[in-house]
Amino acid sequence: SQTIHQWPATLVQPVGSPLSLECTVEGTSNPNLYWYRQAAGRGLQLLFYSVGIGQISSEVPQNLSASRPQDRQFILSSKKLLLSDSGFYLCAFGQAAARGYTFGSGTRLTVV
Amino acid sequence: DAKTTQPNSMESNEEEPVHLPCNHSTISGTDYIHWYRQLPSQGPEYVIHGLTSNVNNRMASLAIAEDRKSSTLILHRATLRDAAVYYCILSHNNNDMRFGAGTRLTVKP
Numbered sequence: 001s002q003t004i005h006q007w008p009a010t011l012v013q014p015v016g017s018p019l020s021l022e023c024t025v026e027g028t029s030n031p032n033l034y035w036y037r038q039a040a041g042r043g044l045q046l047l048f049y050s051v052g053i054g055q056i057s058s059e060v061p062q063n064l065s066a067s068r069p070q071d072r073q074f075i076l077s078s079k080k081l082l083l084s085d086s087g088f089y090l091c092a093f094g095q096a097a098a099r100g101y102t103f104g105s106g107t108r109l110t111v112v
Numbered sequence: 113d114a115k116t117t118q119p120n121s122m123e124s125n126e127e128e129p130v131h132l133p134c135n136h137s138t139i140s141g142t143d144y145i146h147w148y149r150q151l152p153s154q155g156p157e158y159v160i161h162g163l164t165s166n167v168n169n170r171m172a173s174l175a176i177a178e179d180r181k182s183s184t185l186i187l188h189r190a191t192l193r194d195a196a197v198y199y200c201i202l203s204h205n206n207n208d209m210r211f212g213a214g215t216r217l218t219v220k221p
Contacts, residue, residue: 036211043199044156044211090155094209100146101209103155 002027006091006104013111019064019078021107023091026072031093033074034101035066038088050074086111116200121216124190132185132215134200139180142204147174147185148211149196156199156211159185195219 003026013019025031035047046059048066056066063082067075074091088108092101117135124130136145144163148156160167160174162183167174173186187194199214 034209043213046210088153092155100148100158100161100203101156102158106153106155108153 002093002102004091004093004102004104006107008107009105010108011110013081013109015083015111016080019076019081019085019109021076021089021091021109023074023076023104024072025074025093028072028093028095030071031095033068034092034094035074035076036090036092038090040087044090048076081111083111085109116202116212118198118200118212118215120213121218123218123220124187124194126192126219126221127189130187130190130194130217130219132187132198132200132217133182134184135182136200136202137181139202140204143202144204145174145176145180145183146201146203146209147172148199148201149194150199150214151196159198190217190219192219192221 006023032051034049036044037047038044047064049057050068053068053071064076064078086109088106090106091104094101144161146161147159149159150156160169160172162174162176164176166176175184175186185198195218197214197216199211201209201211203209
């Protein structure tokens, strides 16, 4: 079966510190991978998506970056976190256009 | 991107049917209509999707208007566990899922 793993579940980081969130997918090959962010009480904002290894599309300019070093691994990074980077970060994968996405359980990041 | 319009919030009584509306007047012929729901502190969960015909699954039914400019997600018997934010999304290439504010469903016992 297809599963998605995202960690850590919660994270508290000081302003200016680096960030690395990892997402891995099992049970499928060549998935489309996505990073979303959800600010408190708000909707989901698409940050990055990837259709293959090394292929990253960015939706919004910011101090975050994404990488896909392996087919089923998607990493969200920052060199220096801002207070505004706090939020609920969700990884998702999808395949055929009609089949929709499967989301991970999310990482709640608090920048202090 | 094609947009959807949903009410901000709705209330339902437990064990009664719930009809969640979505307007998408600018839908294109290749857009699928997807519904997701998000429980508190969790990622969104796929509910149902369709293209032209009505769809049923174990979670819900999707009724699509003949002109496809609107759709309705139907929960046949609401339970307390159905309290969530429900998102209606249009997608034609699976790289364009844009989540709006959704409808916050409250289920009263």
